[in-house]
Amino acid sequence: MKCRFTGFGIIYVRVGPCFRHDTGSLRGRLFSSAIMSDIRKLLSYSFSKGKQGGNDDKDASKKAEKRKADQRSYDKTKRKRLLKTSWLSEFDWAIYDEHENALFCRICKRFPTLRDPDSSLVKGIRENYRKETVKFHRKSIKHIKCIEHEHVLRKPHTSKIVQSAQKADEKNSPVYEKLFNTAYYVAIEGVPMTQFPKLLELQEKNGVNIGSNYRNNHACSDFIESIAENLKSVATKDFENARFISILSDGSTDKSVQEQEIVYVRYVDASGHVCTKLADIVALDHGHSQGVKAGIFKGLETVGMTEEVISNKLIGIDTDGASVNMGSKSGAVKLIIDNVKTYKGNACQNYITVVHCVAHNLELAVCDAKKDCAYLKRFEEVLKGSFPFYYYPLKKRRELFEIANNLDQQLKHFGGIQQIRWVASQNRALKALLDNLEITCIHLEGIAHKSDENGAKAKGYLNELKTDRFLRFLNFLIDWTDLLSDLSKIFQV
Numbered sequence: 150m151k152c153r154f155t156g157f158g159i160i161y162v163r164v165g166p167c168f169r170h171d172t173g174s175l176r177g178r179l180f181s182s183a184i185m186s187d188i189r190k191l192l193s194y195s196f197s198k199g200k201q202g203g204n205d206d207k208d209a210s211k212k213a214e215k216r217k218a219d220q221r222s223y224d225k226t227k228r229k230r231l232l233k234t235s236w237l238s239e240f241d242w243a244i245y246d247e248h249e250n251a252l253f254c255r256i257c258k259r260f261p262t263l264r265d266p267d268s269s270l271v272k273g274i275r276e277n278y279r280k281e282t283v284k285f286h287r288k289s290i291k292h293i294k295c296i297e298h299e300h301v302l303r304k305p306h307t308s309k310i311v312q313s314a315q316k317a318d319e320k321n322s323p324v325y326e327k328l329f330n331t332a333y334y335v336a337i338e339g340v341p342m343t344q345f346p347k348l349l350e351l352q353e354k355n356g357v358n359i360g361s362n363y364r365n366n367h368a369c370s371d372f373i374e375s376i377a378e379n380l381k382s383v384a385t386k387d388f389e390n391a392r393f394i395s396i397l398s399d400g401s402t403d404k405s406v407q408e409q410e411i412v413y414v415r416y417v418d419a420s421g422h423v424c425t426k427l428a429d430i431v432a433l434d435h436g437h438s439q440g441v442k443a444g445i446f447k448g449l450e451t452v453g454m455t456e457e458v459i460s461n462k463l464i465g466i467d468t469d470g471a472s473v474n475m476g477s478k479s480g481a482v483k484l485i486i487d488n489v490k491t492y493k494g495n496a497c498q499n500y501i502t503v504v505h506c507v508a509h510n511l512e513l514a515v516c517d518a519k520k521d522c523a524y525l526k527r528f529e530e531v532l533k534g535s536f537p538f539y540y541y542p543l544k545k546r547r548e549l550f551e552i553a554n555n556l557d558q559q560l561k562h563f564g565g566i567q568q569i570r571w572v573a574s575q576n577r578a579l580k581a582l583l584d585n586l587e588i589t590c591i592h593l594e595g596i597a598h599k600s601d602e603n604g605a606k607a608k609g610y611l612n613e614l615k616t617d618r619f620l621r622f623l624n625f626l627i628d629w630t631d632l633l634s635d636l637s638k639i640f641q642v
Contacts, residue, residue: 232278240283242296243270248457248492251275254286256295261453262381263298265291324360327352332372345369384414384426385453391416393497394454395465396485397425398445398474399506400433408433410441412448415465428452438473441481442488460492467504470513475505508640515572515633528622531613532582535589538606545592552588561585572637576630583623590614 232252237243244255251273257264264271270286286292331348334340340348343366349359363372388394397413412428429448433440449459466482468474474481482503490498519525539545553560561581582589593611596604613619 233280236278236280236283240287243283246273249273249275252278252283254292254295256299257292258455259453260295260298261385261450262378263291263295265289266450268292321360324358327357327359328363328368329372329376332369333376335369336373336376342366342369342373381452384428387418387424387426388414388416388452388454390419391462393417393464394459394462395467395502396445396449396463397467398441398448399469400436400441400471400474408436408440410444410448412445414449414452414454428454436473438476438479438481438484441473442484445481445485456488457492460489460498462497463489463501464497465502465504467506469509470505475503508637511633511637511640512572524618524622527613528619528626531610531619532578534606535582535610536578538610539589548595549585549588549592552591556588556591558588559584560588572630573634576627576634579623579627579630583627586614 232245237245242254242256243252245252252270252275253273254264254268254270257268257271266272268286268289268291269282274282328349331345331352335342335345335348345366345368346364349364353359362368393416395415397415398410400408400410402408410431410433412431413425414428415423415425418424429451431444431448433444446456446459454462463485466485468482472480476483486498486501486503489501492498539549549560561584590611593607593614597608597611598604599607
C-alpha cells in the first residue's frame with residue numbers, strides 16, 4: 150500500500166494487487182481493517198493541518214499589512230530621500246541650486262510666461278527628493294511647451310509657426326499686418342472688442358484689403374494676446390540685460406472692489422536711456438504689507454525676475470506714503486529689503502534707495518497749504534456740489550448743451566475735485582468751470598425760482614458763482630495750479 154498527501158489535504162491510497170482479491174481470508178480481513186484504520190488517521194491528520202494552514206495564512210496577511218503601514222508611516226515622518234547625482238545626468242534640464250539648496254527645472258525657470266508656477270520643480274524641491282516627481286514634471290504639458298520654445302529659440306527654422314508662415318502665400322502678409330494694427334488700436338484706445346469687425350468694415354469701404362478671415366471679436370482677442378506676449382518677451386529681455394533696476398508700484402481697486410497692485414520696472418538700456426516699463430497688474434490675495442510684497446514679487450516673476458535676480462539688481466523702490474508700503478517696521482518696502490538681504494553676494498543691498506513718490510508728496514503739500522485758507526472750504530463746496538448737480542442728471546446736461554449751442558459755445562466736461570488728487574486734474578476742473586461759467590449761470594437762473602430741492606440748490610450755487618470773491622479766487626487757483634500741474638507732470642515722468 151502506498152499513501153501520499155497533497156497540498157490540499159487530499160490522500161491518494163494505492164493498494165498492491167496481490168491483496169486486492171484476498172478479502173475473504175483472515176489475513177485479507179485483518180489487512181483491510183489495518184488499511185482503513187491508517188486511512189482514518191491520515192484523513193484526521195490532513196484536516197487538522199489544513200485548518201491550521203488557513204490560520205497561518207490569515208496571520209501572514211495581517212503581518213504583511215502591518216509592515217506596509219509601518220513603512221508608510223516611516224516614509225512620511227522619518228525617512229529622508231536624498232538627491233542622487235545620477236538624476237542630473239539622466240534629466241539634463243534639472244539643476245541643483247546650492248544657494249537655495251533646492252532642485253529646479255532649468256528650462257521652466259527660463260520661460261516664466263509658459264511654465265506652471267505651481268509645479269514642484271518651479272518652486273524648488275528642498276527635501277524628500279523623489280524620482281517619480283521629476284518624471285511627472287518631464288511629462289507635464291507646460292514643461293513640454295517650455296522645451297519646444299527653447300528648441301525654437303536655438304533653431305528658429307524648425308518652428309512650426311515659422312514653417313507654416315514660410316508656406317503661406319506672401320500676399321496674406323499685408324492683410325495680417327492690417328489686422329494686427331487694428332487690434333493694437335483697439336487695445337491702446339480701450340475700444341470694445343465688439344467694434345473690431347466694424348472697424349475692419351470701415352477700412353474695407355475706404356479701399357483697404359482686409360481679407361475674409363479673422364473678422365470677429367474672438368480673433369481680435371487672439372491678436373491682442375499675441376501682441377501682449379511679444380511685448381512682454383521684449384520687456385523680459387530688456388530687464389535681463391539691465392545691470393540695475395528700480396521698482397515702482399501703486400495700489401488701487403477695480404470695479405469689482407478687488408485690490409490690485411500695478412508694478413513697473415525702471416532701468417537704463419544699452420544706449421543710456423532711462424526706460425520705465427510695465428511688469429504686470431496683480432490681484433492681491435490680501436491688502437496688508439505681506440500681501441503687497443507677495444504681489445510685487447509675483448508681478449516681477451511674470452517677466453522673468455526671480456527673487457535672486459531682484460536681489461542682485463535692485464537699487465531703488467518707489468511707492469506712495471501709505472503705512473502699508475512705507476511702514477518702518479513691517480511695511481512692504483521693509484519686507485522687500487529684508488528679503489533681498491537674505492541673498493549673500495549682493496553688493497547693492499546696503500545702498501537701496503527708498504523714495505516716497507515725489508508727485509504724491511507734492512499733492513500732500515498742496516493739501517496742507519490749503520488748510521490755511523479759510524475761504525477755500527466754501528469754494529470747494531460749490532465746486533464739488535456742481536459736479537454731481539450736472540454730471541449725473543441727463544436732463545440737466547441736455548439743457549446745458551442746448552444753452553451752449555444757442556450761445557455758440559462749446560460745453561466743457563465738468564470735473565470733480567477730491568481731497569487728494571493730481572494737481573493737473575484739479576487744474577482741468579477749474580478751467581472747465583470758468584469756461585462753462587456763463588452757460589451755468591444762465592441755466593441756474595432758469596431753475597432757481599422753483600420751490601423744490603433743485604431750485605434751492607441752484608439759487609445757492611448761483612449766488613456764490615456771481616460773487617466777486619469767487620471769481621477772483623477761481624482765477625487765482627487756475628494760475629496757481631497751472632504752475633503746480635507742470636511740476637507734477639515733471640515728477641510723474
